[in-house]
Amino acid sequence: xxxxxxHVDYVYGGDTALAVHxxxxxxxxxxxxxxxxxxxxxGSGKSTLVxxxxxxxxxxxxxxxxxxxxxxxxxYDKKKLRSKVGLVFQxxxxxxxxxxxxxxxxxxxxxxxxxxxxxxxxxxxALKQVGLEDEYFYQSPFDLSGGQKRRxxxxxVLAMKPDVxxxxxxxxxxxxxxxxxxLDQIARLKEETGITVILVxxxxxxxxxxxxxxxxMNRGSVLYDDTPVEVFKHYKKLEEVGLAAPQVTxxxxxxxxxxxxxxxxxTTIEEARREILRVLGRQ
Amino acid sequence: xxxxxxxxxxxxxxxxxxxxxVEGITRAVDEVDLDIAQGDFVxxxxxxGSGKSTLAxxxxxxxxxxxGTVWVxxxxxxxxxxxxxxxxxxxxVFQNPDNQIIGQVVEEDVGFGPENMGVPTEEIWQRVEESLxxxxxxxxxKYSPNKLSGGQKQRxxxxGVIAMHPKCxxxxxxxxxxxxxxxxxVIRAVRALNDVEGITIVLITxxxxxxxxxDKVFVMDQGRIAMQGTPREIFSQVEKLKGxxxxxxxxxxxxxxLQKSGVALPDGILTVEELVKELSAVYHRG
Numbered sequence: 001x002x003x004x005x006x007h008v009d010y011v012y013g014g015d016t017a018l019a020v021h022x023x024x025x026x027x028x029x030x031x032x033x034x035x036x037x038x039x040x041x042x043g044s045g046k047s048t049l050v051x052x053x054x055x056x057x058x059x060x061x062x063x064x065x066x067x068x069x070x071x072x073x074x075x076y077d078k079k080k081l082r083s084k085v086g087l088v089f090q091x092x093x094x095x096x097x098x099x100x101x102x103x104x105x106x107x108x109x110x111x112x113x114x115x116x117x118x119x120x121x122x123x124x125x126a127l128k129q130v131g132l133e134d135e136y137f138y139q140s141p142f143d144l145s146g147g148q149k150r151r152x153x154x155x156x157v158l159a160m161k162p163d164v165x166x167x168x169x170x171x172x173x174x175x176x177x178x179x180x181x182x183l184d185q186i187a188r189l190k191e192e193t194g195i196t197v198i199l200v201x202x203x204x205x206x207x208x209x210x211x212x213x214x215x216x217m218n219r220g221s222v223l224y225d226d227t228p229v230e231v232f233k234h235y236k237k238l239e240e241v242g243l244a245a246p247q248v249t250x251x252x253x254x255x256x257x258x259x260x261x262x263x264x265x266x267t268t269i270e271e272a273r274r275e276i277l278r279v280l281g282r283q
Numbered sequence: 284x285x286x287x288x289x290x291x292x293x294x295x296x297x298x299x300x301x302x303x304x305v306e307g308i309t310r311a312v313d314e315v316d317l318d319i320a321q322g323d324f325v326x327x328x329x330x331x332g333s334g335k336s337t338l339a340x341x342x343x344x345x346x347x348x349x350x351g352t353v354w355v356x357x358x359x360x361x362x363x364x365x366x367x368x369x370x371x372x373x374x375x376v377f378q379n380p381d382n383q384i385i386g387q388v389v390e391e392d393v394g395f396g397p398e399n400m401g402v403p404t405e406e407i408w409q410r411v412e413e414s415l416x417x418x419x420x421x422x423x424x425k426y427s428p429n430k431l432s433g434g435q436k437q438r439x440x441x442x443g444v445i446a447m448h449p450k451c452x453x454x455x456x457x458x459x460x461x462x463x464x465x466x467x468x469v470i471r472a473v474r475a476l477n478d479v480e481g482i483t484i485v486l487i488t489x490x491x492x493x494x495x496x497x498d499k500v501f502v503m504d505q506g507r508i509a510m511q512g513t514p515r516e517i518f519s520q521v522e523k524l525k526g527x528x529x530x531x532x533x534x535x536x537x538x539x540x541l542q543k544s545g546v547a548l549p550d551g552i553l554t555v556e557e558l559v560k561e562l563s564a565v566y567h568r569g
Contacts, residue, residue: 040462041432041462041463041464041465042432042433042434042461042462042465043432090460145331145332146331146332147331172459172460173331173378173456173459173460173489174331174489175329175330175331175333175489175528175529176330176489176491176528176529176530177330177525177528177529177530178330178331178528179489202461202462202463202466204463205533239464242432242462242463242464242465243462243463243464244463244464244467246533247492247532247533247534247555248533248534248537250555251533251534251537251555251558251559254555254556254559255559255562255563258559258563259563259566259567260562260563260566269533269536269537269540270540272537273537273540273541273544276537276541276546276562277541277544277546279566280546280565280566282544282545282546
């Protein structure tokens with residue numbers, strides 16, 4: 001059970017003078033149950049890539065396999081694929097439209113043709129998974145706070161019981177606590193259900209804290225594909241391609257240059273704290 | 284009186300249900316007194332729904348006070364005759380660059396504001412050139428905006444505001460949609476406008492690292508000003524900020540965690556350099 005991208009190419013406006021090579025020879029294996037961070041500067045191909053994973057875009061070269069089947073084969077059921085690979089777009093709350101929260105979340109499973117009772121069970125479970133209290137279920141989604149609206153929108157995708165959840169910058173525009181709450185909830189969801197999560201993010205700190213694997217895109221190609229510790233070792237190269245490392249990485253590098261024998265590969269506050277205390281002999 | 288002053292500013296809006304019946308009144312800004320001096324770099328923090336954007340929209344007369352008064356450079360924002368002068372003096376930049384750019388070519392977009400103000404053609408071109416140079420986008424003047432990155436587009440939006448020769452720019456989460464490089468570019472441009480041109484800056488953001496150089500920070504909660512002070516004074520209060528759904532820069536948080544583990548460090552460390560200096564001292568003392 002996995003997603004495989006095999007030599008995937010994607011060219012926009014192929015027959016015109018304005019052709020843009022948005023993906024170049026992308027090869028990836030995404031096994032079940034991983035928590036993956038996808039990073040890259042604006043225009044690096046992240047969004048194009050995730051739109052290939054649920055078949056919204058068709059590669060101009062190469063193949064994509066979901067659970068061993070070519071998703072662009074003639075008899076492949078795309079509708080089922082889209083329920084299995086759930087994509088939450090940026091600012092998903094702009095897509096809320098129903099008169100109450102519960103109906104909005106029911107929309108996805110209802111369109112899958114499930115019986116009404118099952119639709120409602122799925123919606124209920126999804127709203128619980130994103131941590132929304134019962135009292136909000138029959139309110140208009142437009143009366144909720146920004147963070148709550150976003151949870152409802154994520155629940156709308158979870159209600160289809162996907163095996164893979166792709167979130168395109170789920171924390172953009174949220175306050176710091178709102179960011180932590182959404183990401184903590186997603187991490188818990190992943191622990192409890194074993195769902196694969198792909199997090200597209202511009203926050204290196206968030207990526208370092210939550211994911212086990214980082215894929216770095218640059219100009220349509222995969223630049224790095226490794227653990228956070230390994231990827232952020234290349235912080236100079238990351239800066240060249242419009243990214244950065246988490247601030248703690250710079251702290252550790254600077255401490256090392258100043259003669260403190262710390263390991264420089266900490267990527268989270270907790271790792272940095274432990275390493276500094278170790279070197280100071282406080283533990 | 285400073286360039287921006289508010290006196291007991293209150294803003295209320297009426298919530299209505301689908302039939303238009305009044306459901307209640309929400310007080311989004313609650314008796315806020317601000318006094319911002321010309322040339323200051325001021326940051327406004329606050330969780331979603333704390334009232335900071337509503338407050339900001341009063342400064343260039345998009346919203347009017349329910350009670351109290353707002354003055355921009357001595358002009359009362361409720362005085363309709365001065366509306367255009369106020370909007371010219373206090374320019375606003377929003378979160379999404381794509382909603383703010385209208386021109387087909389970068390230089391046309393930047394010229395839109397002064398053109399609407401009736402500035403003579405020759406001067407418009409002069410202003411466009413100066414403004415694009417001020418944000419480091421002059422070499423892109425002939426580009427189509429849709430060929431630019433998010434950070435570049437946002438700098439074009441800022442240039443469009445500067446071309447109107449404002450005394451003050453209010454930026455409402457200008458970096459929320461940008462990648463790390465875009466964020467750096469925009470913040471660098473904003474700081475340069477403040478340092479070099481002396482333009483008063485009001486920056487609203489959820490990224491704590493962006494405001495460590497501000498002259499003053501206001502923290503909003505439930506429509507009121509809950510905290511105010513220098514970045515160092517504000518970021519020394521880690522627990523209080525967390526209680527207000529906010530955070531501190533990573534370097535400040537690491538210093539705070541180390542303090543809690545018994546390492547002797549001063550409060551409110553803001554930069555990597557400060558922390559490295561203090562920790563090296565602790566290490567070499569042994």
